[in-house]
Structures are given as structure tokens and as C-alpha cells.
Amino acid sequence: xxxxELKEYLKQxxxxxxxxxxxxxxKLPPELSxxxxxxxxxxxxxxxxxxxILCMAGAELMGAEPESVLPTACALExxxxxxxxxxxxxxxxxxxxxxxxxTCHVKYGEAAALLAxxxxxxxxxxxxxxxxxxxxxxxVLKAASMIARASGVWGMxxxxxxxxxxxxxxxxxxxxxxxxxxLKTGALITVSLxxxxxxxxxxxxxxxAVEGFGKKIGAAFQIADDLLDIEGDTETLGKPVGSDQAQGxxxxxxxxxxxxxxxxxxxxxxxxxxxxxxFGREAEPLRVLAVYIINRSK
Amino acid sequence: xxxxELKEYLKQxxxxxxxxxxxxxxKLPPELSxxxxxxxxxxxxxxxxxxxILCMAGAELMGAEPESVLPTACALExxxxxxxxxxxxxxxxxxxxxxxxxTCHVKYGEAAALLAxxxxxxxxxxxxxxxxxxxxxxxVLKAASMIARASGVWGMxxxxxxxxxxxxxxxxxxxxxxxxxxLKTGALITVSLxxxxxxxxxxxxxxxAVEGFGKKIGAAFQIADDLLDIEGDTETLGKPVGSDQAQGxxxxxxxxxxxxxxxxxxxxxxxxxxxxxxFGREAEPLRVLAVYIINRSK
Numbered sequence: 319x320x321x322x323e324l325k326e327y328l329k330q331x332x333x334x335x336x337x338x339x340x341x342x343x344x345k346l347p348p349e350l351s352x353x354x355x356x357x358x359x360x361x362x363x364x365x366x367x368x369x370x371i372l373c374m375a376g377a378e379l380m381g382a383e384p385e386s387v388l389p390t391a392c393a394l395e396x397x398x399x400x401x402x403x404x405x406x407x408x409x410x411x412x413x414x415x416x417x418x419x420x421t422c423h424v425k426y427g428e429a430a431a432l433l434a435x436x437x438x439x440x441x442x443x444x445x446x447x448x449x450x451x452x453x454x455x456x457x458v459l460k461a462a463s464m465i466a467r468a469s470g471v472w473g474m475x476x477x478x479x480x481x482x483x484x485x486x487x488x489x490x491x492x493x494x495x496x497x498x499x500x501l502k503t504g505a506l507i508t509v510s511l512x513x514x515x516x517x518x519x520x521x522x523x524x525x526x527a528v529e530g531f532g533k534k535i536g537a538a539f540q541i542a543d544d545l546l547d548i549e550g551d552t553e554t555l556g557k558p559v560g561s562d563q564a565q566g567x568x569x570x571x572x573x574x575x576x577x578x579x580x581x582x583x584x585x586x587x588x589x590x591x592x593x594x595x596x597f598g599r600e601a602e603p604l605r606v607l608a609v610y611i612i613n614r615s616k
Numbered sequence: 617x618x619x620x621e622l623k624e625y626l627k628q629x630x631x632x633x634x635x636x637x638x639x640x641x642x643k644l645p646p647e648l649s650x651x652x653x654x655x656x657x658x659x660x661x662x663x664x665x666x667x668x669i670l671c672m673a674g675a676e677l678m679g680a681e682p683e684s685v686l687p688t689a690c691a692l693e694x695x696x697x698x699x700x701x702x703x704x705x706x707x708x709x710x711x712x713x714x715x716x717x718x719t720c721h722v723k724y725g726e727a728a729a730l731l732a733x734x735x736x737x738x739x740x741x742x743x744x745x746x747x748x749x750x751x752x753x754x755x756v757l758k759a760a761s762m763i764a765r766a767s768g769v770w771g772m773x774x775x776x777x778x779x780x781x782x783x784x785x786x787x788x789x790x791x792x793x794x795x796x797x798x799l800k801t802g803a804l805i806t807v808s809l810x811x812x813x814x815x816x817x818x819x820x821x822x823x824x825a826v827e828g829f830g831k832k833i834g835a836a837f838q839i840a841d842d843l844l845d846i847e848g849d850t851e852t853l854g855k856p857v858g859s860d861q862a863q864g865x866x867x868x869x870x871x872x873x874x875x876x877x878x879x880x881x882x883x884x885x886x887x888x889x890x891x892x893x894x895f896g897r898e899a900e901p902l903r904v905l906a907v908y909i910i911n912r913s914k
Contacts, residue, residue: 470738
């Protein structure tokens with residue numbers, strides 16, 4: 319898969335996901351129009367749709383049609399979007415700009431944003447349940463449980479708390495930051511791949527390989543994100559450059575330096591590729607995606 | 617069942633629920649202690665455990681052991697507690713006192729409270745998935761879907777938005793308030809009963825009867841709550857008397873007057889009892905509970 323083929327692959331997958339997200343957005347009665355609009359605003363504001371694309375790639379890896387796991391893929395984007403809305407709230411990061419547009423609370427007010435996030439998170443689990451129209455209910459429940467763990471206190475929510483606790487602390491070690499990132503972004507990225515593979519019939523060994531890959535590229539993704547925050551420009555980022563630093567965020571580059579962070583990201587990608595070595599051509603999109611992750615700023 | 621037998625029934629069921637909630641509370645690593653404490657603070661601050669008790673009563677109604685649906689019962693209390701934490705936040709009702717203790721954000725800060733709520737909601741779906749250890753996964757998924765719909769934009773979250781929108785509006789009709797309450801509190805109360813009954817094998821007709829009962833007593837419960845806010849005392853309420861009025865909340869008594877509200881609550885209870893008429897002695901706890909709901913202030 320060449321870089322331009324990857325670009326086309328990502329574009330096509332994003333289109334499939336965007337269309338399905340639009341269908342999955344609840345169409346609410348007029349009394350609740352602010353809720354519908356607030357959810358739509360954040361859900362449809364763009365974004366790479368990385369998590370849904372990884373979920374579909376996980377299914378593809380096991381020989382299934384990528385579209386077969388679309389409900390779960392969309393649920394993952396609902397969860398990711400809820401987390402962005404809540405993160406941006408004044409009580410959290412207090413960000414005004416996200417994906418190049420005003421954040422949900424700036425446009426709709428804090429209360430509506432809080433509830434839009436709650437609504438997206440809750441709706442995600444109803445969408446996952448819908449996956450049972452085509453898949454074994456026991457497997458769907460297992461996927462739902464994995465996704466809940468990766469999103470909640472054992473994953474993303476826990477990572478937010480750890481991140482918050484680390485803010486302003488000095489002398490954070492690389493290991494502290496790895497712990498935070500593994501929960502905050504790594505868990506959801508990993509479960510995106512793993513849930514797709516599980517639904518497509520992955521056994522324990524295959525699931526372990528996929529999770530191994532997911533953890534490595536998840537960590538690399540976060541480091542790349544932190545590097546982008548330092549090296550990127552506002553247009554690429556859709557948010558002000560240097561906002562992590564301004565907020566005293568625990569980032570990998572701030573703990574070990576730019577060069578060491580770049581090198582760590584590359585190592586992680588190589589370790590991720592190693593985890594996929596038992597797979598053949600069916601893992602090609604994942605291998606190319608892995609490399610894309612650390613190059614996406616360029 | 618006499619009033620004192622009901623009191624004993626509620627006490628015993630509450631003890632069973634409290635013990636299980638404590639077991640289900642995630643035991644997190646030390647880095648996340650503030651999250652564990654904030655969740656525990658709100659979850660274990662007391663409360664009647666009405667929703668778990670209704671879930672168990674729903675199972676009992678279908679001849680199952682009440683303890684057989686304990687995971688789902690606890691998940692419902694996790695969801696109810698998350699909604700209280702988010703409701704109390706400054707961006708929402710800005711309440712300092714709940715169940716007689718400082719609200720979550722007053723004690724742990726806004727960010728931790730927001731995340732504790734997110735964590736409880738997400739964990740709830742992992743707990744529901746656990747119900748598949750003893751129950752058919754397809755039925756568990758159906759229960760999870762029902763609960764998600766009743767908690768999210770089609771239920772509780774939607775009700776919050778409708779309530780927020782109505783705040784400060786004048787000339788609200790009884791019907792407007794019924795719509796808000798049906799979503800805001802009715803849906804979760806109804807699904808508590810219905811999910812318990814469904815897991816215990818209820819068919820479509822039985823489920824419809826249980827839901828009919830749930831909707832009526834849910835509406836009566838909210839009116840009783842609004843009456844308590846006007847007529848009760850701070851000790852019984854665990855929050856300041858008259859706080860709804862002070863916040864310009866849409867309440868049934870404020871739309872139709874105290875007497876008409878009292879009478880409406882009684883009518884709803886009678887309609888609820890009518891919905892249960894095809895059941896025999898196994899519905900006795902529900903019948904007594906229904907009457908208790910409008911008398912609990914006394």
C-alpha cells in the first residue's frame with residue numbers, strides 16, 4: 319500500500335463512517351433541538367475518524383467485511399466525541415476551539431455541552447447493542463464490556479484523572495507519562511482495533527497480538543500528538559499551538575526532550591509492527607496506518 | 617403486606633443493594649484515589665435505592681429470585697448516581713448539599729465530579745454485561761439497550777434538557793411538565809422495573825403491563841418529590857426546602873396548585889395499580905410500594 323493508496327483508503331473509510339454517524343445521530347423532538355444540535359456540532363465537526371477506521375481494520379484483519387462492524391465503529395466515535403466535549407469544558411481544559419470550530423460549550427453553553435456528552439456516551443451503548451442484529455449477542459456483550467472498560471475508570475476516564483493530577487507536578491518521569499497516556503488515549507485506540515477483531519471472530523492469541531499492536535501505536539499516537547502541539551501550526555491542529563504547554567500538561571516531549579520523544583515514537587511503531595508479524599497481507603492497512611500515525615503532521 | 621412489613625422489605629433490600637454496590641465500586645490504583653473516593657462519596661451517601669429495589673421487584677414479579685438481577689440493579693443505581701452528580705454541578709443546578717452531605721464537586725472539585733459521573737455511567741454498562749454470567753446474552757443486551765435509551769437523550773438526559781429549557785418560562789401547562797418528568801425521572805424508574813422483569817423472562821404483554829405501571833408511579837413519584845420540596849423539611853429531604861422554586865424549576869404543583877397535584881398523584885397510583893391487575897400475589901410488593909411512594913414524606 320503506497321502513501322497515496324493509504325490516503326484514498328482513509329478517505330473512503332472516513333466517508334463510510336461519516337455517513338453512518340449522520341444516520342446514527344438521534345433525531346429528537348423540537349423541545350430537545352439544542353441537544354440534537356450540540357451533539358451534531360461536535361460529532362460532525364470533522365476529525366480523522368481514527369477509532370472507527372481502526373475498528374473496521376480490526377474486522378478486516380480477521381477476514382470480515384469492514385462494514386460489518388459499523389455500529390461498533392460509530393459507537394467508538396460517539397465515545398471519543400463525548401470525551402472531547404467534556405475535556406473542553408471550563409472545569410477541565412477550558413478550550414474554546416476544537417477541530418477548527420468553537421467547542422460545544424462555547425456554542426451551546428456549559429449545561430447543554432455536559433448533557434450532549436452524557437447523551438453521546440449513553441447512546442454509544444445502545445448502538446453497540448444494535449450490533450447484535452448481525453453478530454452473536456455473547457460476542458457483542460464481550461465487545462461492549464471491553465469498550466466500557468477502555469472508556470471508563472480503567473481507561474480514558476482514569477487517564478483524565480491521572481493527567482489532571484499530574485498537571486503542575488514537576489519532575490514527572492517518562493514512565494509516569496506512559497501510564498497516563500496508556501489510559502487516556504491508548505486504551506480506546508486499542509479497544510477500537512480489538513473490538514473489531516473480536517466481532518470478526520478473533521481468538522485469544524489473535525486478540526492478544528492486536529492488543530499488543532494497539533498499545534504500541536496508541537502510545538506512539540499520543541507522543542506524535544504532543545509533538546504536533548509543539549511543532550505544528552494552528553491550521554493543521556484546529557486548536558492553538560502550544561496549548562498543552564500553556565496548561566502545564568504532562569507530555570512526553572516535555573519529560574524527555576523532542577529528539578528522544580521522536581525516537582521513542584519510532585521505536586513504538588516498530589514494536590507495534592513486530593506484534594503483527596504472524597499476520598500476512600490482511601494486516602497491510604494496519605502496518606501502513608502505523609507509519610502514517612507518526613508522519614501525519616507532514 | 618402491612619406498612620411495617622414494607623418498611624422491613626425496603627430495609628432488607630436496601631442492605632442487599634448497598635453491599636453489592638460496595639463490591640461493584642472499582643478499586644483503583646493510588647494515582648486514581650480521588651476518582652475512587654469521589655465515586656464512593658456519591659454512590660454510598662445513602663439514598664433509598666428505589667431503582668435497584670424496583671429492578672429486583674420486577675424480577676420477583678416474574679417468579680425469579682430478586683438477587684438474580686443484582687448486577688443490573690446496581691448498574692441502575694450507578695446511572696442514577698451519575699445523573700445526580702452531573703445535575704448538581706455549577707453549570708447545572710449548582711447544588712451544594714445532596715442526601716445531607718456536600719455534593720461531589722463541593723468535596724472533590726468540579727473536574728473530579730464530572731469525571732466521577734462519567735466513570736459511574738460507563739462502569740454501569742460493564743456491570744450490565746456481567747449479568748450474562750447467569751442470563752442469556754441476547755436478553756442482557758436487550759436490557760442494556762432499554763436502559764441506555766431510558767438514560768440517554770430519549771430519557772433522562774433528554775428530560776434534563778427539556779427541564780433546563782423550561783426554566784424561567786412562564787405559563788407552562790400540566791402537559792409540558794408531564795413530558796419533562798416522563799423523560800427526566802419516569803423513564804429510568806420504568807426501565808428499572810422492566811429490565812428486572814425482562815431478565816426474569818417477561819413476555820411482551822407482561823412487559824407492557826410492567827411499563828404501564830412504571831410510567832404511572834414514575835410520574836406520581838416526581839409529583840410527590842415536588843410536593844416534598846414545598847412541604848417537607850431539610851432533614852427529610854437532605855437538601856434545602858424550596859430549592860426547586862428558588863431555581864424556577866418547572867414543577868407540577870406550581871402549574872396546577874397543591875391540591876390538584878396531590879389529587880393527580882393519587883390518580884396516577886390508582887392507574888398504576890390498574891395496570892397490574894392481571895398479576896396476583898407476586899405483585900404485592902409493587903402495589904404496596906406504589907402507595908408508599910406518595911406517602912413517604914409522612
